[in-house]
Amino acid sequence: xxxxxxxxxxxxxxxxxxxxxxxxxxxxxxxxxxxxxxxxxxxxxxxxxxxxxxxxxxxxxxxxxxxxxxxxxxxxxxxxxxxxxxxxxxxxxxxxxxxxxxxxxxxxxxxxxxxxxxxxxxxxxxxxxxxxxxxxxxxxxxxxxxxxxxxxxxxxxxxxxxxxxxxxxxxxxxxxxxxxxxxxxxxxxxxxxxxxxxxxxxxxxxxxxxxxxxxxxxxxxxxxxxxxxxxxxxxxxxxxxxxxxxxxxxxxxxxxxxxxxx
Amino acid sequence: xxxxxxxxxxxxxxxxxxxxxxxxxxxxxxxxxxxxxxxxxxxxxxxxxxxxxxxxxxxxxxxxxxxxxxxxxxxxxxxxxxxxxxxxxxxxxxxxxxxxxxxxxxxxxxxxxxxxxxxxxxxxxxxxxxxxxxxxxxxxxxxxxxxxxxxxxxxxxxxxxxxxxxxxxxxxxxxxxxxxxxxxxxxxxxxxxxxxxxxxxxxxxxxxxxxxxxxxxxxxxxxxxxxxxxxxxxxxxxxxxxxxxxxxxxxxxxxxxxxxxxxxxxxxxxxxxx
Numbered sequence: 001x002x003x004x005x006x007x008x009x010x011x012x013x014x015x016x017x018x019x020x021x022x023x024x025x026x027x028x029x030x031x032x033x034x035x036x037x038x039x040x041x042x043x044x045x046x047x048x049x050x051x052x053x054x055x056x057x058x059x060x061x062x063x064x065x066x067x068x069x070x071x072x073x074x075x076x077x078x079x080x081x082x083x084x085x086x087x088x089x090x091x092x093x094x095x096x097x098x099x100x101x102x103x104x105x106x107x108x109x110x111x112x113x114x115x116x117x118x119x120x121x122x123x124x125x126x127x128x129x130x131x132x133x134x135x136x137x138x139x140x141x142x143x144x145x146x147x148x149x150x151x152x153x154x155x156x157x158x159x160x161x162x163x164x165x166x167x168x169x170x171x172x173x174x175x176x177x178x179x180x181x182x183x184x185x186x187x188x189x190x191x192x193x194x195x196x197x198x199x200x201x202x203x204x205x206x207x208x209x210x211x212x213x214x215x216x217x218x219x220x221x222x223x224x225x226x227x228x229x230x231x232x233x234x235x236x237x238x239x240x241x242x243x244x245x246x247x248x249x250x251x252x253x254x255x256x257x258x259x260x261x262x
Numbered sequence: 263x264x265x266x267x268x269x270x271x272x273x274x275x276x277x278x279x280x281x282x283x284x285x286x287x288x289x290x291x292x293x294x295x296x297x298x299x300x301x302x303x304x305x306x307x308x309x310x311x312x313x314x315x316x317x318x319x320x321x322x323x324x325x326x327x328x329x330x331x332x333x334x335x336x337x338x339x340x341x342x343x344x345x346x347x348x349x350x351x352x353x354x355x356x357x358x359x360x361x362x363x364x365x366x367x368x369x370x371x372x373x374x375x376x377x378x379x380x381x382x383x384x385x386x387x388x389x390x391x392x393x394x395x396x397x398x399x400x401x402x403x404x405x406x407x408x409x410x411x412x413x414x415x416x417x418x419x420x421x422x423x424x425x426x427x428x429x430x431x432x433x434x435x436x437x438x439x440x441x442x443x444x445x446x447x448x449x450x451x452x453x454x455x456x457x458x459x460x461x462x463x464x465x466x467x468x469x470x471x472x473x474x475x476x477x478x479x480x481x482x483x484x485x486x487x488x489x490x491x492x493x494x495x496x497x498x499x500x501x502x503x504x505x506x507x508x509x510x511x512x513x514x515x516x517x518x519x520x521x522x523x524x525x526x527x528x529x530x531x532x533x534x535x536x
Contacts, residue, residue, distance in 0.1 A: 132356035135316050136370045137345035139338075143373075 027220050030141055031149045037139075038146035045147045045154070052113045052148070052215075053155030057162070059112050060105060064163035067100060068092065068170025075171075076179055085179075089186035090193045092171040093164075097194070097203040098259070101164035103251050106210035109156055110243035114218035117148055118239040121222025122232035145219050152215025153208065160207035202258040209250055214243045268294040268426060268458045269315055274324035276310060276483070284310045285483035287324070297452050297459040299469035301505065302479035302486075303514060308462040309353065311479075312428045315460070316350060317341040328426070346374060349424035353431045355415040357403045363390070364399040367417045374422060389417040392447065408435045416444065420451060426458050427451070433465045441465070445472050466506050470495065478502055481514070 001009075038045055071092050079085045121144070124130050130140045168190075175181045194200070218239045225235035269292040277283040284307040292298050300308045313319045314326050320335035327333065328344055335341065357366050367386045371377060377385070390396045393413040398406060406414065412435060419427060429448060433441045449472040452459045463469050469476065470491040478494065480486040480501060487494055487502040494506055504512030524530065 127359070128352050128354060128356035129358055131318060132350070132352055132358075134318065135345055135348065135350040135352075136373065137342045138370070138373050139342065 023224065024220055027223065028216050031146060031216060031219070034139070034141045034146035035150060037142035038150045041147070044143070045150045048148050048151030049155055052117070052151050053159060056109060056112045056155070056159060059108055060159045060163050061166050063104065063108055064101075064166035065170040067104060067163075068096070068167035068172075069174050071095060071100070071167065072171035072174035072179075076175065076181075085181060086185040087189060088175045088181060089168075089171065089190040092175075093168055093190045093194050094199060096164040096167045097200050099203075099251070099255070101160045101167065102203050102207040102210055103247060105160040105163045105207060106156065106214055106247040107244055109152075109159065109210070110214050110218070110240050110247070113152065113155070114214050114239045114243050115236040117152070117215065117218040118222040118225070118236045119232055121145070121148075121219060122225040122227070122235050125223065125225065126227035126232065145223070149215050149219060152218070153211040156211025156214065157204050157207040160203065160210075164203070198258075202254075205258075206251065206254050209254060210247050213246045213250060217243045217246065266294050267291045268329055269460075270327040271311070271314075272325045272327065274314065274321045274326060276307070276314060276319065276321050283483055285314075285321075288483065288485055289324075290477060290485070290488075292458060292460060293475065294458050295452070295456050296474040297449060297461065297472055298475045298477065299461045299463060299473035299491075300477050300479060301463065301466065301469060303464075303481065303505070306479040306481050307483045308479055309430050312350065312430055312460065312462055315426075316345065316348060316428065346422070347425045348428065349419035349422065349426070350428045351412075351415050351419040351430060351432055353434065355408075355411040357411055357415055357418070359403045361403070362399070363395060363401050363403065363406065363414050366403065366414055367421055370418065370421045385421065386417075389421055390414075392420075392451075393417045394443065409437060409440050412436060413440070413444070416447070420455075423455055424457060426460070429459065429461045429463075431463055432461060433463055433468050441468060448472055466508070470506075478505060 072088060075088055075091050075095075076085060079088060079091070121130075124144070130144065133140045133143060172183075172186060176183045176186055221235040221239045221242070222232075225231045269290075271288060271290040271292075273287050273289050274285055275283065275287050276285040300311060302308050310319065314321055315328065315333065317326075317333045317335045325332055329347070331340070331344065333341070333344060358369065361369065364386055367389050368382050371382045371385060375382070387396055387399065390399055393416050395406075395410060395413055395417065398410060398414075403411065403414070412432065416429075416432065419429075427448075432444055432448065436444055445468045448459055448461060451457065461469055461473065473491055475488065476491050476494050477488040478486040478501075486505075487497055487499055489497075494502055497503060497506070501513045503509070504514050510516060520526070
């Protein structure tokens, strides 16, 4: 391969990358433009909230509980040397509502609901269902994509709140029932040191942002997938990878913006 | 454009990429109220032609005109209006697998008609009766056979009584009884509603029996012949004769272009090992 060929290959790669970003941007703009159409037929959104949100409950709640158990144990062992075990409730709460709740929920959402959305849209494309809809003068962006997008954006913060709530209950079970910490201390420190707007509110804002990203990525990957079994399989994998990395990157940026002052 | 012409294909050239031309500078006119069959071998651009008429793809050159209006894949709002006057039966049905047979046929009615549910129920049952599937209304799509799915798709395509009905391989996968029923149905629907029908198919006898006009497309996206079914059956053109009679030898090659057989098998053309 000559130098000229290598430069040409790098150039072609860059053009492909820029083009794919452009396509994704236009797709996202399309979703936003078609959101009002989805909201006008809210029954479609409700059906998708059930499919995306309700069916993710088991994995979200069980993971939240497990994270709460483990977090309480680890924090207890870390706090014992400092004689600060009464702060367990506060620390677990802050960890969950600020970080773990939104982030872990988003990662689980990408794996459970995101892949399901990608596969569904990809198979609809492969089976020409989207083309058939277009030929029936029904815009799939309004009828199929936008309701799923709105449902994902609604579901994610609700799931993250449930994840954190169940995680806190799990920490209470470990800290109070198993280890024997004082229940009053556990709850009262949490109430005085955790701010509803700064801590819980910012966590909800984060999960909202993750909902937008994870759902848009899942729908986009399904929409642009090659209409073959391999194409759909590859698209679902890409959904998990792109969503997870995006969530982690956005989390760092949002944390830096939201909690820059103590 | 002639008043009797519903669709005009005007010097259209199309290819999915620059290296391969599917349709090459073709011009056609589809008469209003007639059944036109578009025949040709696999990959000759029959389905692509339907996609261009439906605005699902844009011609590289030339124009497609539907009832005096340009079909422009980039003008979505006009396209949606035009598509309300079209119905299309897809090659593999393209049914919504999360809905029942009834809901699939009701889908376009619920989206566009504004009719009450009781009216929609009656219309759907009439369409299902026409395709012989009234008793299957409550079945899920996964529960119906391939041939039944095709008939459900046909019922859905005619749900809104469109002016133009495009059938992409309507006879593929049907048993002989269903094929005969489907062919008669296409003809009867056309005559009863005054619609214009375009039937893309490989099935020469069925198409010849129900069509007013037949177009034969050849490889490389060109028109080989067109005329009445009787014209094509009596044609002396070797390519037309080979296709309508299904002869293995002739100008239409069965094999995809390839290197010499000896080269691929690594033997000397004379007979000995290479």
